[in-house]
Amino acid sequence: MLYADAAPTVVAHTATDSIAPAAGATVPAASRAERLRRHQVTPYADALDRYIQRNPVHLMVPGHGGSDLGLSTKLAGFLGERTLQLDVPMLLEGIDLESESPLDAALALAADAWGAKRTWFLTNGASQANRTAALAARGLGEHLMAQRSAHSSFSDGVLLAGITPSYVFPTVDAAHGMAHGVSPAALDEALTLAAAEGRAAAAVYVISPSYFGSVSDVRGLADVAHAHGAPLIVDGAWGPHFGFHPELPESPARLGADLVISSTHKLAGSLTQSAMLHLGHGPLAAQLEPFVERALSMTSSTSTSSIMRASLDIARSALATGEEAIGHSVEVAQRFREILRADPRFDVVSDHFDRFPDIVETDVLRVPIDVSAVGVSAHWLRNRLIEDHALFFEMATATTLVAVIGAGKTPDVDAVYAALDAVVESDAAAAERASNAATEAFPPMPVPGARRLTPRDGFFGDTELVSAEAAIGRVSADTLAAYPPGIPNVMPGEEITPEAVGFLQAVAASPTGYVRGALDAGVTQFRVIRDPQGPEA
Secondary structure, eight states, X not given: OOOOOOOOOOOOOOGGGOSSOOTTOOOOHHHHHHHHHHHTOOHHHHHHHHHHHTOOOOOSSSTTTTOOSGGGHHHHHHHOHHHHXXXXXXXXXXXXXXXXXXXXXXXXXXXXXXXXXXXXXXSSHHHHHHHHHHHHHHTXXXXXXXXXXXXXXHHHHHHHHTOEEEEEOOOEETTTTEEOOOOHHHHHHHHHHHHHTTXXXXXXXXXXXXXXXXXXXXXXXXXXXXXXXXXXXXEOTTOTTTTSSTTSOOOGGGGTOSEEEEOHHHHSOOOTTOEEEEEOSSHHHHHHHXXXXXXXXXXXXXXXXXXXXXXXXXXXHHHHTOHHHHHHXXXXXXXXXXXXXXXXXXXXXXXXXXXXTTEEEEOTTEEEEEOGGGTSOHHHHHHHHHHHHOOOOSEEOSSEEEEEOOTTOOOOHHHHHHHHHHHHTSHHHHHHHHHHTTOOOOOOOOOOOOBOSOHHHHHHSOEEEEEHHHHTXXXXXXXXXXXXXXXXXXXXXXXXXXXXXXXXXXXXXXXXXXXXXXXXXXXXXXXXXXXXXXXXX
């Protein structure tokens, strides 16, 4: 095996000299210069560069061998031959094998940048981080308090770990079908009730920010969780850019969170499917740490992508040194809001976040647009913008389009508005408005049915398939989550309600929606726990 040249040493920094300041803090010029200097480097990406500069001969995986073309001609032409050269396996000296490797240096810099004690690079997305977090939490106890609007990947982790969850419910904007966050008071009430009922939570799991840019009081939630003796796990998948500009919310790791899921690719510039997991500084984080290490060994690939790892290293450097560029993105997002506010056909949903007690800040790089006054569904509008203008919004609810502006990106919002205007005023929109005149309103998100079995017993129970109508009142064996946004509406072990059936079928029938876990596209059948009084299969 051919090895890369040794990398220059990059000193890891401790929590006491973490480089990124608190959001809005004044940073002395000398400290700022030192921070920028330290984060210009990309040790892992640079190690890959040194490796390919030696023109190594590969008699090892991956099978494309870094090219030499042949069967790799088409792939090299599609991606570029350099991409294949950078795609190397794990455990190469000078890259990630030895103690204090370039990978270790890159991880230390990432922890420093987000204010964490320790960071792991992940190449199976925040979904891997969620499953890892659930498995790690199980190491502290069977019972866990989870925000009910958790992503389905965390629900998968609950099943894998054999956790019995209790739920704290987020505030819901029923008009727009949006689940936001939970307040410290709501969390304290839920934890107190669970403890009184003999289900004291060993860990707490919440989401901030939401899919729509609402940000919870993470510091307050951490204080409440810690007062109950539980670490706080924050699904911050949608906030990987937090803490890198004064007009953005702070990184949850600096606000007392013990474990933070960060979907770095979403707004922070790394490649799709790359993510990070950040460990906090407190004693409860220290209790989680060994379980996180062991859980990662179960959820990580033994063929981790070097290219995705390098993209994380480079994205960290860009964020930590890119305050000015991020500021331009903030300006563009605010300009987009002003354009929309000037048009009575549109409304900026986040302008009204102050109605909800759990929301303390807004991610300005997420722009949720209420299109109710237009007379067409946001699902239809999103689809038409794709077809007519190749313009892709992140997601839609029945009433709302959500625009996501990546940190450091400056899309032409005037052109985006012009496309919105063109579609809204088109003949197709007029026809859609006419056809929708007598259409019933999209059903609200349903309240979960009663839990009749633990999630694990529901998942592994004896099952049968029944029609949607016959499923009402029965116990689900599947996790069913409407996309977007991917929040489980039914969990294994829960009773299936008429409202859940109606909602899931409505989402499935919308132009851009589907239901993860459904047996068919129209959600006409459900997998339920077999009725012991029913006929033999």
